Structure formats: C-alpha cells, structure tokens
Amino acid sequence: SQQGEEDPQALSIQEGENATMNCSYKTSINNLQWYRQNSGRGLVHLILIRSNEREKHSGRLRVTLDTSKKSSSLLITASRAADTASYFCATDEYGNKLVFGAGTILRVKS
Amino acid sequence: DVKVTQSSRYLVKRTGEKVFLECVQDMDHENMFWYRQDPGLGLRLIYFSYDVKMKEKGDIPEGYSVSREKKERFSLILESASTNQTSMYLCASRNVREQYFGPGTRLTVT
Numbered sequence: 001s002q003q004g005e006e007d008p009q010a011l012s013i014q015e016g017e018n019a020t021m022n023c024s025y026k027t028s029i030n031n032l033q034w035y036r037q038n039s040g041r042g043l044v045h046l047i048l049i050r051s052n053e054r055e056k057h058s059g060r061l062r063v064t065l066d067t068s069k070k071s072s073s074l075l076i077t078a079s080r081a082a083d084t085a086s087y088f089c090a091t092d093e094y095g096n097k098l099v100f101g102a103g104t105i106l107r108v109k110s
Numbered sequence: 111d112v113k114v115t116q117s118s119r120y121l122v123k124r125t126g127e128k129v130f131l132e133c134v135q136d137m138d139h140e141n142m143f144w145y146r147q148d149p150g151l152g153l154r155l156i157y158f159s160y161d162v163k164m165k166e167k168g169d170i171p172e173g174y175s176v177s178r179e180k181k182e183r184f185s186l187i188l189e190s191a192s193t194n195q196t197s198m199y200l201c202a203s204r205n206v207r208e209q210y211f212g213p214g215t216r217l218t219v220t
Binding site for chain 2: 035040042043088090101
C-alpha cells in the first residue's frame with residue numbers, strides 16, 4: 001500500500017529558483033523521511049523529521065511536517081542543475097519498514 | 111563509507127528462467143528490503159527481512175521468494191520469470207534512522 005503521495009508529479013524550474021515538493025500520508029507516523037534518486041540509481045537519504053518536530057533544516061533543504069494535516073513539504077532553495085533528480089517521501093509507521101510515495105521529478109534548467 | 115551492493119546493474123533473462131538477485135550490505139544491519147520500481151508507481155515493497163532466516167511479505171510478493179542465510183546477504187528469487195517482472199529492483203538495508211540503497215538492478219525479461 002502506498003502511504004506518501006507526492007505533489008507535483010513533475011516540476012521544472014530555472015537554476016537559482018526555489019523548488020517545493022509536497023507529500024501527504026494517511027496514518028500515524030513515527031517519522032517522515034525524504035530521499036533523492038538520480039536517474040537510474042539507488043535512493044539516497046536526505047533528511048528525517050520526527051513526528052514531534054515541525055521544521056528541520058539541512059543546508060539548502062528545509063522540511064516541514066504538519067501532523068494534523070498529515071502532510072510534509074520539502075523546499076530546496078537556490079536550486080542548481082545538479083539538483084535534477086526524483087524526490088521521494090517515505091513514512092515510518094512505527095515498524096521495520098518505510099512506505100514510499102511515487103515521487104516528484106525535479107528538473108532544474110541552467 | 112557504508113555500502114549496499116547488488117550483483118548486477120543490468121540483467122536480461124528469458125521467460126520461465128529462474129533468476130537470482132543478490133544483495134550484500136556491510137553495515138551489520140538486521141533489516142533488509144527488496145523493492146521494485148516502475149514508472150508512476152514509486153517503490154513497492156516485495157519482501158523484507160528483520161533477521162537471519164526471517165522474512166516477511168511486502169505489498170507485492172507474488173512471483174517472488176527470498177533467502178537470508180547470512181546477516182549481510184539478502185537474495186531475491188524469481189522462480190519463473192515473466193515479462194511483467196521487467197523492472198528496476200532495489201535492495202536496501204536500514205538502521206534505526208534511515209535506509210541505505212544499492213544502485214539497483216535493471217531486469218529485462220524477454
């Protein structure tokens with residue numbers, strides 16, 4: 001079953017602009033994580049936000065979590081061409097496994 | 111540097127063949143996972159294992175089996191490959207915080 005649903009499915013922006021991706025989920029979670037996947041590669045962990053946190057920063061990444069709305073957003077500031085990738089949210093439902101969404105494809109044009 | 115390796119990056123098999131996909135991690139993680147990734151569907155969990163010789167079905171286990179004889183190795187087996195099993199297969203292991211993915215195996219069944 002798919003828990004996280006990303007929005008938009010695809011996003012195209014100019015270098016230097018900010019990119020915002022959203023994720024909605026359905027059940028209670030322990031934490032929510034964001035991953036990045038370059039074309040044809042495995043996923044790489046970006047950031048984790050716990051259910052009792054509202055915002056987290058890591059470099060140019062900013063993640064927010066609203067547990068009342070069961071949603072999260074990932075903001076990438078001052079985007080670069082190298083940020084072109086697919087981005088996935090994943091929810092940890094107090095178990096051993098993560099549940100991934102379908103992802104957002106981000107294209108940053110230089 | 112943590113590492114998850116998969117035996118092949120690209121694999122072409124014929125319908126009806128038995129296919130083995132191998133995954134090895136060097137982080138002493140107890141939990142390991144097999145996903146398949148298809149366009150528009152995100153990552154779907156096939157099987158996971160939380161200990162040696164232990165396995166749990168994920169969301170789409172039909173047509174697959176797994177083997178975990180040693181902690182570091184988790185194998186995915188396609189007993190009789192079919193064309194609808196053409197996909198990207200991703201292996202992962204995890205600690206309490208995040209999952210680490212292998213580079214993926216792109217399997218084509220003809």
